[in-house]
Amino acid sequence: MKAQMKPVFGYKICPFCSGNVEYAGISSGHIFPAINTGQMYVCRECGYQGGFIMEVDDLDDVRKIRGELKINSEGITTPAFKLPEKWMWLWKIWLIIMVVVFISEIFAVISRII
Numbered sequence: 001m002k003a004q005m006k007p008v009f010g011y012k013i014c015p016f017c018s019g020n021v022e023y024a025g026i027s028s029g030h031i032f033p034a035i036n037t038g039q040m041y042v043c044r045e046c047g048y049q050g051g052f053i054m055e056v057d058d059l060d061d062v063r064k065i066r067g068e069l070k071i072n073s074e075g076i077t078t079p080a081f082k083l084p085e086k087w088m089w090l091w092k093i094w095l096i097i098m099v100v101v102f103i104s105e106i107f108a109v110i111s112r113i114i
Helices: 059-072 085-113
Strands: 011-013 021-028 036-043 054-056
Touching: 011 059, 054 059
Parallel strands: none
Antiparallel strands: 011 054, 021 036
């Protein structure tokens, strides 16, 4: 029987689907870009992106957690990031304003050249 080597820092699993997560780097703050807000991880299976993950040292515990998450997560959709539906109108208006400003700037530059 082949013994499995335990990872140095334990097993990192997704808190939603119990899939394997990868380190995605350190994210910067949106308001203060120079400030690091923490480590980010990405789940390969459900697409979860965030700083909250579960780290487990024992492979048997990983199997137990995966079993419990599978039982308790039936009918739950994946919490992948997307824009809130109730604010979609705001994003559309913002996009229209930005396009109008961009086109007006192009016309201003062209009128200066001519």
